[in-house]
Amino acid sequence: MCPSQDREPLRYPLHGSTALAAPGEWDVLHERCPFARVTLPSGDEATLLTRHEDVRQVLADPRFTNVLRARDAARISDEESGGVFGSDMAMAIPARGETHRRWRQAVGRWFTAERIATLRPGIEAMAEKLVDDMVAHGRPADLRTHLAYPLPVWVICDLLGVPAADHDRFAYWSDVLLNLNRYGQDEIEQAQDDFVDYMAALVYTKRETPSADLLSDLVIEWDPDREPMSERELVFTGQALLVAGHETTTNVIGKTVALLLADRRRWERLLDDRSLVHSAVEEALRFDADPGVGVPRYLDEEAEIAGHVLPSGTTVICCTAAANRDATVFDTPGEMVLDRSPNPHLAFGTGPHSCLGQALARAELQTVLHVLLRRLPSLELAAPAADLRRLEGLAVGGLSEVPVRW
Structure with missing residues (x-):
């Protein structure tokens, strides 16, 4: 089972x-092959x-970086840049060291548990409205x-100060950034250019007319002790937050309910x-069997993990x-234990x-469940669970639809 140098690697992602x-x-793999060779979509x-x-x-381990632009790094997708992990967005956000710490500090103060509580x-009010609309649509x-x-x-647009009316545009751009094999190279390049232009215009608007939102805060730099972000960092930070703030949460909400x-x-x-x-x-977060391609890391120096030496360039x-x-960590890991602790x-x-x-993702998930349990206690799947269809062609895992009735 374990792919060695003389055997074919596994095709990844596994499903x-x-x-x-x-x-x-x-x-x-847990038992016999902790370091398996795999072939990526690229x-x-x-x-x-x-x-x-x-x-x-x-x-x-800081030796493993999240930027996959090195010449010998594996590409995740079959496009020229290798997808979101090798994109200009990934390159623009500081990947390690003090600059990365400052970036996380500047952005992270908008995602503290205390701020999310507000x-x-x-x-909850938006979730209630959306459930109203779903009920009005009918089962x-x-x-x-x-x-x-x-x-x-709605949540990430409100937090960033992005017009919610534009959500269809950046939802499409997000899908293109997360491409594995759904889009062609010309379409990818055009979408990336359009997304950058959109975010650059938005940064300009925030600089001219700031408001009480995350992007305005990063543009104006209310804190004099913080080093200002460059225009490039601002554009790609906004882009990264838009992508991460809705795409993954959308998928995990659907899978949690399913x-x-x-x-x-x-x-x-x-x-x-x-x-x-x-x-x-x-x-549900633990039990989710398909979050996507996982977390890629590139190693630019030799490192030993669990007695296994990984060479530079891995x-x-x-x-x-x-x-x-x-x-070895979770009792009955193949069972969904709702009161599992720790x-x-x-x-x-x-x-x-x-x-x-x-913290924001948890707040959205918890709120959705509380609202659905209160409003639609008879909720059930409108199709057999075995017939639910996987979201295909993207670096994130999800369900293409979650049919329900009540």
């Missing part, structure tokens, strides 16, 4: 038998890590279209005890979803590049 199922290879080879401790160690009433309905997509879009409804005993348990929503969200794929099913999952990564928006 389960259904859109919600875990790949069968994970158990074998055709390039990389090293796949699936064990919790190994993934956690690499993500926390956003919760607005998130069955696609929960992704009516709730899982528009809620994160997982809870796939075995309706889970939904019934939450109906009986709403205090479990917090731990259920964490368990591209590592940290499969956080597989790490979250590691039986739950040291790696869905948001760890270390210097852990997800800045994790």
Whole structure:
């Protein structure tokens, strides 16, 4: 099973038998092959890590960078830049050291738990409105279209100060940035140029007429002790936050609800005890078997991980979803345990590049569940869970639709 130098590498990403199922290879990889050779959608080879401790160690190690523009780095997608991880956006945001720390500090103060708590009433009000609209539409309905997509879009637009009316444009641009094999090179280049032009115009507007939003704050630099961001950093920071702020959250909302409804005993348990929503969200994040391609890292010097020497020039794929099913860390990892505690999952990564928006994502997930449990207690899937379709062609994993009725 373990691909050695004289055997064919595994084709990656790995998929389960259904859109919600875990790949069968994970158990074998955990036990026998902690460093597996894989072929990426681009055709390039990389090293796949699936064990919790190994993934956690690499993500926390500053020697492994998140920029894949080096000549010998593996490309994730088949486009010339290798996709979002090798894009101009990835290159513009500081990747390590003091400049990266300052960037995270400037942006991260907008994503603290305290600040996100002030956003919760607005998130709940919007979720209520979207559920109203879904009910008015009638059943069955696609929960992704009516709730899982528009809620994160509204939230990140409001936080950044981006006109929500433009959401269809940057949703398309986001998909192109996250391309694996869905778009051609000409379309990719045009979309990237258009996205940059849009963000540059928005930065100019914020400089001329600032308001109380994240992008205006970064442009105006209210804090005199902070080093100003360059125009390029501002454009690509706004771009990165727009992409990350809606695309991944949209997908995880859809999958969380689908997982809870796939075995309706889970939904019934939450109906009986709403205090479990917090731990259920964490368990859904852990149990998610398809978050996408994982977390790629490039190593520009030799490093030893778990007794295995990785040479300089290695591209590592940290499969956080597989790490979250590691039986040495989680009891009964193949079961969804709504009150699991502790739950040291790696869905948001760890270390210097852990997800800045994790408090916001948690707030949105928890709010969605509370609203749905209260408003639509009879909610159920309108199609067999085995028939749900996987989102194809992008670096993020999700469901193309989440059909529901009530």
